[in-house]
Amino acid sequence: MSKREQLKDDxxxxxLIRRRLVLAAIFxxxxxxxxxxxxxxxxxxxxxxxxxxxxxxxxxxxxxPPTRGLIFDRHxxxxxxxxxxxxxxxxxxxxxxxxxxxxxxxxxxxxxxxDLKRFRQSSKRRRPFESIPLRLxxxxxxxxxxxxxxxxxxxxxxxxxxxRNYPHGEHAVHxxxxxxxxxxxxxxxxxxxxxxxxxxxxxxxxxxFYEHELHGSVGxxxxxxxxxxxxxxxxxxxxxxxxxxxxxxxxxxxxRVAEEAFADRNGAxxxxxxxxxxILALVSMPIFNPNLFVNGISYDNYNALRDSPxxxxxxxxxxxxxPPGSTTKPFYGLAGLExxxxxxxxxxxxxxxYLLPNEERRYRDWKKEGHxxxxxxxxxxxxxxxxxxxxxxxxxxxxxxxxxxxxxxxxKTGVDSTGERNGLLPSREWKRRNEGMPWFPxxxxxxxxxxxxxxxxxxxxxxxxxAFAVKGTRYQPRLVRSVEKIPDYNMIDIASRVTGRYELxxxxxxxxxxxxxxxxxxxLRGTAQGINRGxxxxxxxxxGTAQVFEIAQDEEYDEETVxxxxxxxxxxxxxxxxxxxxxxVAVIVENGGSGSSVAAPIARQIMDAYLLEKS
Amino acid sequence: xxxxxxxxxxxxxxxxxxxxxxDPVLLSLLVILALFGSLVLYSATGSDQSAxxxxxxxxxxxxxxxxxxxxxxxxxxRKVSIWLYLGxxxxxxxxxxxxxxxxxxxxxxxxxxxRFQPSEILKLAVPMIVATYLAxxxxxxxxxxxVVSSVLVLIPxxxxxxxxxxxxxxxxxxxxxxxLFLAGVRWxxxxxxAVMFSAMAPLLWKFALxxxxxxxxxTLLDPESDPxxxxxxxxxxxxxxxxxxxYGKGWLNGTQSQLDxxxxxxxxxxxxxxxxxxxxxxxxxxxxxxLAIIFRGLYIAAHSNENFGRLLAGALSLTFFVYLFVNTGMxxxxxxxxxxxxxxxxxxxxxxxxxxxxxxxIMSIRSAKRFLV
Numbered sequence: 001m002s003k004r005e006q007l008k009d010d011x012x013x014x015x016l017i018r019r020r021l022v023l024a025a026i027f028x029x030x031x032x033x034x035x036x037x038x039x040x041x042x043x044x045x046x047x048x049x050x051x052x053x054x055x056x057x058x059x060x061x062x063x064x065p066p067t068r069g070l071i072f073d074r075h076x077x078x079x080x081x082x083x084x085x086x087x088x089x090x091x092x093x094x095x096x097x098x099x100x101x102x103x104x105x106x107x108x109x110x111x112x113x114x115d116l117k118r119f120r121q122s123s124k125r126r127r128p129f130e131s132i133p134l135r136l137x138x139x140x141x142x143x144x145x146x147x148x149x150x151x152x153x154x155x156x157x158x159x160x161x162x163x164r165n166y167p168h169g170e171h172a173v174h175x176x177x178x179x180x181x182x183x184x185x186x187x188x189x190x191x192x193x194x195x196x197x198x199x200x201x202x203x204x205x206x207x208x209f210y211e212h213e214l215h216g217s218v219g220x221x222x223x224x225x226x227x228x229x230x231x232x233x234x235x236x237x238x239x240x241x242x243x244x245x246x247x248x249x250x251x252x253x254x255x256r257v258a259e260e261a262f263a264d265r266n267g268a269x270x271x272x273x274x275x276x277x278x279i280l281a282l283v284s285m286p287i288f289n290p291n292l293f294v295n296g297i298s299y300d301n302y303n304a305l306r307d308s309p310x311x312x313x314x315x316x317x318x319x320x321x322x323p324p325g326s327t328t329k330p331f332y333g334l335a336g337l338e339x340x341x342x343x344x345x346x347x348x349x350x351x352x353x354y355l356l357p358n359e360e361r362r363y364r365d366w367k368k369e370g371h372x373x374x375x376x377x378x379x380x381x382x383x384x385x386x387x388x389x390x391x392x393x394x395x396x397x398x399x400x401x402x403x404x405x406x407x408x409x410x411x412k413t414g415v416d417s418t419g420e421r422n423g424l425l426p427s428r429e430w431k432r433r434n435e436g437m438p439w440f441p442x443x444x445x446x447x448x449x450x451x452x453x454x455x456x457x458x459x460x461x462x463x464x465x466x467a468f469a470v471k472g473t474r475y476q477p478r479l480v481r482s483v484e485k486i487p488d489y490n491m492i493d494i495a496s497r498v499t500g501r502y503e504l505x506x507x508x509x510x511x512x513x514x515x516x517x518x519x520x521x522x523x524l525r526g527t528a529q530g531i532n533r534g535x536x537x538x539x540x541x542x543x544g545t546a547q548v549f550e551i552a553q554d555e556e557y558d559e560e561t562v563x564x565x566x567x568x569x570x571x572x573x574x575x576x577x578x579x580x581x582x583x584x585v586a587v588i589v590e591n592g593g594s595g596s597s598v599a600a601p602i603a604r605q606i607m608d609a610y611l612l613e614k615s
Numbered sequence: 616x617x618x619x620x621x622x623x624x625x626x627x628x629x630x631x632x633x634x635x636x637x638d639p640v641l642l643s644l645l646v647i648l649a650l651f652g653s654l655v656l657y658s659a660t661g662s663d664q665s666a667x668x669x670x671x672x673x674x675x676x677x678x679x680x681x682x683x684x685x686x687x688x689x690x691x692x693r694k695v696s697i698w699l700y701l702g703x704x705x706x707x708x709x710x711x712x713x714x715x716x717x718x719x720x721x722x723x724x725x726x727x728x729x730r731f732q733p734s735e736i737l738k739l740a741v742p743m744i745v746a747t748y749l750a751x752x753x754x755x756x757x758x759x760x761x762v763v764s765s766v767l768v769l770i771p772x773x774x775x776x777x778x779x780x781x782x783x784x785x786x787x788x789x790x791x792x793x794x795l796f797l798a799g800v801r802w803x804x805x806x807x808x809a810v811m812f813s814a815m816a817p818l819l820w821k822f823a824l825x826x827x828x829x830x831x832x833x834t835l836l837d838p839e840s841d842p843x844x845x846x847x848x849x850x851x852x853x854x855x856x857x858x859x860x861x862y863g864k865g866w867l868n869g870t871q872s873q874l875d876x877x878x879x880x881x882x883x884x885x886x887x888x889x890x891x892x893x894x895x896x897x898x899x900x901x902x903x904x905x906l907a908i909i910f911r912g913l914y915i916a917a918h919s920n921e922n923f924g925r926l927l928a929g930a931l932s933l934t935f936f937v938y939l940f941v942n943t944g945m946x947x948x949x950x951x952x953x954x955x956x957x958x959x960x961x962x963x964x965x966x967x968x969x970x971x972x973x974x975x976x977i978m979s980i981r982s983a984k985r986f987l988v
Contacts, residue, residue: 010922013754016799017925021917024796024929028909028936032902035940038947042857043895050857054870054891061847 060223062130063197066216067162069243071176071206073252074278074481079176080207082162085295086138088146089131092123094155101153102134108145111135114296118181131157133199136295164200164294170287172255174315175248175279175479177205177418178290194218200294205315206246206479208418213483216243245484247491249278257609258283261602267569267589268316268458270477271606274466274575274584276496277475279415280610282459284316318420321455322588325544325595326383327573328404328450330468330513332391333376335403337509341394344512347373350386356393356441363389363445366545380516381523383543385449392448397439400447401427406502407464407474414476414499415459423460426453451547461573462586469540469575469584471510472502517542518578527596528572531604537611540581541574541603543595546588567591572599576607583610636685636982638915641974644908645681645959649674651901652960658867659881659888659962666881666962673964677971684975689983692976693750693923696743700767703740706733707774734783735969737771739976741787742930745794750923755799764795779825782941782954789937793930798922831951848884849948856890856947863894881962883954886946902943905958909936912974915981924980931973938970 042050071080088109095101102116111134119134138146138158146158164179180203187195190211195201196218202208219240224232258269262285271280292301305313314320336342352370353362365371365385371378379387392400404410410425424430426447428439446452456464459477467474476497483492504510517540520526527543546569570592575584585603592598632639653667653674660666687695710733745764752760768791776784796805820829834846855869864870869891880888890898912932919925938958944950946957956966 008751008753013799013922014925016754017797017922017929018917020797020799021913021925021929024793024933025910025913028906028933028940031940032906032936035943035947035949036899036902038944038949039856039890039895039898042853042947043859043890043898044861046857047860050854051860053854054858 062221062223064219064221064237064240065161065197065199066218066240067242068164068179068200069214069216069484069486070245071214072245072247073250073255074248074280075251075253076247077252078167079172079248079250079252080164080166083165084160085136085163086143087133087159087161088135088138089133089157089159090119091131091155091157096154101156105134105153105156108149109135109138109142112298114299118296121184130197131159136163136199161199166290166294168252168256169291170289171259172250172252172282173287173290174284174317175205175250175255175282175417176290177207177209178203178293179207180293181296203293204419205417206248209416210246210480210483213246214243216486217241242486244486246480247482247484248479249273249280249481250282250479251280251610253613254606254609255281255283257281258602258606259285259287261605262589265589265592265598266310266316267587267592267599268320269585269587269602269606270317270459270462271583271585271610272462272466272477274469274475274581277463277466277477278481278496279459279477279479280583281606282317282479284314284318284320284458286310286312288312315419316588316590317458318415318417319457320588321421321423321457322569322571323451323454323546324456324461325450325546325569325571326385327461327465327542327544327571327586327595328454329380329383329388330517330542331404331407331409331464332388332395332400332448333380333516334468334509334513335400336391336395337376337512338403338505339395339399341399342376342391344377345375347375348379348384348387348390350374350384352386354386354389354445356445359442361442363442376512377516377519378525380513380542381519381526383520383527388448389445392444393441395444395448397426397428397444397447400444401425406472406500407467408460408500409454409456409464413459413463416478416480420459421457423457424453424455450544458586458588461571461588462584465573465575465586466581466584467500467502469581471507472504473498474500474502514540514578517574521574521600528574528600530596531600535604535608537576537607538578539574539576539604539607540578541572541600543600544571544573545569545594546571548591567593570595570598572596572603574600574603574607576611583607635682636978637682638911638978638981641908641911641915641978644904644911645971645974648904648908648959651904654866655885655889655892655960656881656962658869658892659885662867670962673967674959677964677967680968681971681975681978684972685978685982687976687979689921689924689979692743692927692979693747696740696747699736699740700744700771703733703736704771704774706736707771709733710778711774732780732783732965734771734775734778734780734787735965737775737787738783738790738934738969739931739973741768741771742790742794742927742934743976745791746923746926746930749794749798749926750921754922755801756795760798761795761800761804764791768792768795776823779828780954781828785941785953786934786937786955790930790934793933794926797916797926797929828951831953834952848879848952852884852887852946853948855887859891859894859897861895863890863892863897866892868892883942883952883956883961884946885961886943886957889960890946902939905936905939909933909939912977915977918984919980920984924983928977928980931977935970935973938966 067082070078073079092098115135119132122132143158150156150158166176166178179200182195182199182201186201190201194215194217198215198218202211202214207214217240219238221237222235224235254271258271258281262283266285268285269281269283272278273280288305337344350365350371352368353364355362366383370386371382371384374382374384374387378384404425410423412420412422431437431439443452447454463474463477476499478494480494482494484490485492518538520543521528521532521539521541523529528541548568568591570589572587572595573585575581585606587599587603589598589602629639632642653671656670657667744767748764748767749756749760756764768788772784772788775787834849858864869888889901909932912928912935916925916928916932919928935958938955941950941953941955942957945952945955956963958970959967
């Protein structure tokens with residue numbers, strides 16, 4: 001202590017600091033001596049070694065891009081593979097006058113400004129003497145023309161490379177997604193070393209979601225080249241490791257049946273195995289050929305796809321949000337029973353419209369003359385709106401939203417693909433937040449028949465229906481069943497995941513609604529009884545019609561006079577066999593009119609194809 | 616008689632330098648180095664005159680700042696150090712929230728008219744604040760002083776390491792700790808800290824380092840393990856330097872460098888271009904020039920008449936040495952790849968300005984004695 005309190009003694013302190021300065025100086029000399037020693041070893045001792053390496057200089061390191069993993073359907077049918085295609089590539093170092101060469105090449109092969117732009121872009125991030133593709137996918141005539149004249153072009157090569165190919169073309173495109181040329185933005189999201197030499201990357205759908213599995217691991221080749229840069233021999237090589245293969249839950253045959261069932265209509269259909277969440281078919285119509293995108297789609301083709309009023313690029317199954325219409329009635333029916341708001345046999349009088357107390361406005365039934373006395377079973381089988389206006393009025397929006405949320409309405413399902421949207425489950429809270437308005441009783445009624453603000457994606461609707469089919473257990477829907485790990489070909493199964501479980505208060509309640517849904521298809525007055533002819537199994541279903549635009553209070557909706565794009569969307573949800581559900585389906589046909597006549601037959605074809613072929 | 620003799624022997628240049636408070640020895644060494652650097656840069660950029668001109672402009676600007684710094688009186692330096700430090704740390708925090716992300720790290724602050732790295736300020740502010748703090752205490756430093764100084768150093772170092780910018784964090788940290796070292800931290804504390812640090816190394820490895828940083832260290836041990844990434848830099852850099860031999864391939868004749876085999880060859884890896892073209896002989900000369908600069912700085916430190924000057928001038932000179940050692944060590948494949956430029960030669964303006972201002976401070980310390988005594 002006392003020492004610390006001493007007065008400062010500049011002489012002692014400056015001696016101390018000087019001593020340390022000298023020490024530091026010695027230290028710097030020693031360390032710099034080490035660096036010089038190292039340089040001596042490199043430049044004097046090992047000079048011969050490095051000089052040879054540098055002279056022959058000519059050890060180049062080449063990245064060997066891995067082969068992309070394959071994609072199979074659930075029965076092992078190849079959905080995506082890789083085919084050799086010819087590419088025109090240029091090694092910049094070997095070309096004396098690049099612009100002149102590019103100009104001369106035009107005589108033998110066409111390339112667009114887009115190709116040129118890409119070429120210049122990838123030139124920036126290349127390693128020395130790496131060949132950069134100018135044109136992909138050369139056809140036989142072009143290869144022949146070029147091959148004959150190749151001797152005129154130093155540094156120009158034709159190389160065969162494996163390129164992604166979708167053998168089924170447009171089929172299942174919205175389930176698979178596609179790969180495209182890698183761009184700067186993609187590169188910023190991946191490890192650049194792993195992607196040295198890789199030219200394509202998953203852009204959409206499964207191909208993007210499972211990019212990390214499909215890509216594989218880059219390989220390296222050390223080659224010796226001559227003074228002109230031509231490869232003389234391979235010195236060492238660590239081969240690339242192919243990407244992992246994906247085995248899908250999709251049944252490609254079922255997928256095709258479903259797509260064909262749409263004929264030339266637009267819409268979406270999703271089929272799910274309700275016992276585990278496996279997606280059996282995922283359809284969004286119209287479809288387009290993903291092979292167009294692999295090698296850089298031309299502006300014309302792209303514009304045609306993008307500007308088409310039918311919007312083929314839009315994945316309706318995951319990103320399309322539609323009012324679910326009457327397909328929600330079984331859920332509300334069950335909600336009413338569970339909340340003890342109504343009884344199974346309690347009857348409501350349907351006179352064609354419903355009036356709220358103290359309100360003028362008529363909430364109409366789709367059947368102008370009304371359905372008469374309706375119990376729950378009739379109301380679902382015949383899709384009576386008035387019954388559900390009344391039920392909604394008694395349940396109130398809070399209980400309705402809470403119940404629907406438990407079946408997955410309003411939240412993403414978490415499917416393993418890109419572009420999924422939330423849908424919309426309206427509530428008081430939602431309305432206050434988004435519109436700054438209180439909730440009106442009339443909106444409860446509209447929501448009670450699946451109209452108004454309520455929106456679902458086709459995938460969501462299928463998944464909720466699947467959850468209903470197995471009495472409340474909701475799985476995370478998925479497209480991939482197992483990942484086949486390369487190089488050991490180990491199959492890693494992806495476990496099914498339960499995302500929600502609704503516990504029935506009374507199992508009987510579910511059965512009442514279920515029986516009503518069976519009546520929709522098999523009952524005498526069921527709205528979908530048209531599809532039961534020759535059906536070898538029992539189906540539980542529900543039709544729906546979603547208004548695209550609102551009809552004025554005293555106007556009539558007349559299909560004939562309404563322009564096609566304003567026509568109602570047709571919906572149908574179902575699961576079968578009714579006693580032991582193996583498939584749940586949701587179908588939406590855009591502007592198709594009524595669910596019973598358009599959407600239900602498509603669902604029937606899907607269920608037939610799955611259940612009958614299988615057994 | 617005496618007067619006329621003086622005015623004859625003391626040349627006009629010397630008078631100008633004195634008036635500008637510049638140290639002729641240090642200044643001429645720096646100028647030699649800068650000229651040398653421009654030659655190497657011309658070769659490393661593939662004979663790009665405009666790049667050399669841009670760099671020349673930067674050197675001139677940095678030299679002007681050097682003159683400015685040399686003319687700030689020492690007592691003023693001690694006064695501003697706290698504000699410089701607080702301002703610098705404040706800007707580092709700002710970078711954390713508003714900084715521009717470049718090459719995966721968040722280092723830049725965009726003030727609209729200029730973009731700069733606040734971490735550069737700390738390269739000067741940290742040794743200044745620690746030197747200010749310790750200058751009036753009784754030396755050798757006691758425990759309390761040690762703790763306070765360490766906290767002063769570690770706050771900005773952690774912030775910079777987080778960005779992540781390991782190279783600058785090392786430079787700022789060593790600048791601060793050199794002050795402590797010179798102020799006489801007891802050997803047993805230095806040794807126990809060293810022991811503790813090595814004991815904690817595995818933990819630091821696991822938790823403090825980014826994945827890419829771990830990889831770079833592993834790559835150093837076995838460059839072949841990552842031939843497409845940073846291993847490639849090391850392999851090619853070693854080939855370039857080694858093939859230079861004793862006298863080098865000659866200016867503009869480095870095949871490795873000219874054929875674009877060396878990545879970052881005008882910035883962090885410029886020494887491999889130098890090694891290839893000027894050989895071992897050139898390397899020895901270059902390192903001797905650097906060593907002369909360091910020694911001159913240490914000499915000024917040793918002859919300062921007060922502790923602040925001794926500590927600051929010493930720490931700045933030693934930091935300059937760290938630049939040199941880390942960069943040449945990295946290029947020669949002895950140290951892992953961290954982003955530290957070859958001082959005053961690598962292309963780029965940020966470190967150049969800070970370094971020159973640092974030498975300005977050293978010169979200010981030198982003249983403080985001359986004009987006060």
